[in-house]
Amino acid sequence: MTLLMVLLAMCIGILVGITRVLNGRLTMHKNAFYASSANHWVGALVLTLLLILGIFRFPENISALPPVAFLGGAIGAIYVAVNAYVLPKLGNMLAAMMIISGQLFTGILIDFWFNATSLPIGTYLITCAGALMIVAGMYLSMTPGHSKEDK
Amino acid sequence: MPTAFHYFIGIFGGMLLAVMVQLNGQIAAYSSPLFSSWVAHVIGAIVALLLVYLIRRWPDKQTEPVFAGPPPWWSYLGGVPGAILVALAGITVNSSIGLTGTLAFSIVGQLVFGSVSDQFGWFGLPKFRLTPRKLLSVLLVLAGSLLIIFAEDIA
Numbered sequence: 147m148t149l150l151m152v153l154l155a156m157c158i159g160i161l162v163g164i165t166r167v168l169n170g171r172l173t174m175h176k177n178a179f180y181a182s183s184a185n186h187w188v189g190a191l192v193l194t195l196l197l198i199l200g201i202f203r204f205p206e207n208i209s210a211l212p213p214v215a216f217l218g219g220a221i222g223a224i225y226v227a228v229n230a231y232v233l234p235k236l237g238n239m240l241a242a243m244m245i246i247s248g249q250l251f252t253g254i255l256i257d258f259w260f261n262a263t264s265l266p267i268g269t270y271l272i273t274c275a276g277a278l279m280i281v282a283g284m285y286l287s288m289t290p291g292h293s294k295e296d297k
Numbered sequence: 298m299p300t301a302f303h304y305f306i307g308i309f310g311g312m313l314l315a316v317m318v319q320l321n322g323q324i325a326a327y328s329s330p331l332f333s334s335w336v337a338h339v340i341g342a343i344v345a346l347l348l349v350y351l352i353r354r355w356p357d358k359q360t361e362p363v364f365a366g367p368p369p370w371w372s373y374l375g376g377v378p379g380a381i382l383v384a385l386a387g388i389t390v391n392s393s394i395g396l397t398g399t400l401a402f403s404i405v406g407q408l409v410f411g412s413v414s415d416q417f418g419w420f421g422l423p424k425f426r427l428t429p430r431k432l433l434s435v436l437l438v439l440a441g442s443l444l445i446i447f448a449e450d451i452a
Binding site for chain 2 (some may be wrong): 147148151152154155156157158159160161162163164165166167168169170171172174175176177179180181182183184185186187188189190191192193194196197201202203204205207208210211212214215216217218219220221222223224225226227228229230231232233234235236237238239240241242243244245246247248249250251252253254256266268269271272273275276277278279280281282283284286287288
């Protein structure tokens with residue numbers, strides 16, 4: 147069962163990669179915002195279909211939703227555009243790498259901001275070690291030493 | 298050729314993702330992952346459309362598209378995997394592997410798929426061949442990511 151969950155989680159990563167690549171291809175014909183728009187409208191259509199089919203429902207306490215949370219959708223429009231924009235420039239793997247790195251760094255900052263005093267020192271050190279490894283990996287990918295075959 | 302700008306814009310994208318996950322997560326807490334995704338997609342669809350019209354007002358700021366012809370029909374389907382993965386994530390996050398396991402293995406999936414799709418130029422995209430340098434950089438990032446994700450468990 148755990149193995150199945152592991153495979154499903156890897157599939158999530160593959161689906162993310164496929165989304166990036168489809169949007170990237172569309173960007174190469176049009177532009178990144180166009181791709182983000184297409185992505186969101188098609189996705190909204192698919193999800194609306196699921197809503198109609200009853201796969202999920204409107205929450206009962208819909209008025210209790212914090213208004214600021216609706217900003218997530220607006221940020222998403224830009225996020226998908228950024229993904230679509232960098233994909234044709236960096237390739238799928240490096241694009242994924244940059245986005246994952248940015249996401250984890252920000253996650254660390256958010257965690258430390260809210261939990262700074264309650265983290266055990268071991269957790270703190272391991273997190274920093276991980277961050278340093280990510281920086282090293284990113285630096286390595288960005289520095290020259292790229293031969294013609296890199297593209 | 299990519300410039301430093303493209304790398305940093307990618308990192309910026311990751312920051313947006315982290316913020317977005319927090320915000321959408323608040324909606325999901327009141328409802329469900331799929332409802333939260335639906336809200337985010339509907340709002341994002343409107344915002345993205347506005348942005349498309351906004352940049353059309355500045356034709357001189359736009360760059361020429363890389364491919365001249367019409368896009369293939371399947372390139373419009375980027376939104377489909379997105380809807381599916383939200384449902385999958387809803388399953389895996391609530392399973393034995395939890396949020397950390399979901400994050401860790403989805404990262405592995407992204408990087409492996411990304412390197413294969415790059416290598417062979419799938420979906421008509423340019424080929425980005427794997428070099429020893431790139432492989433090492435990806436392994437470093439992967440190892441660092443796993444340390445961060447499992448820091449509490451390791452410590």
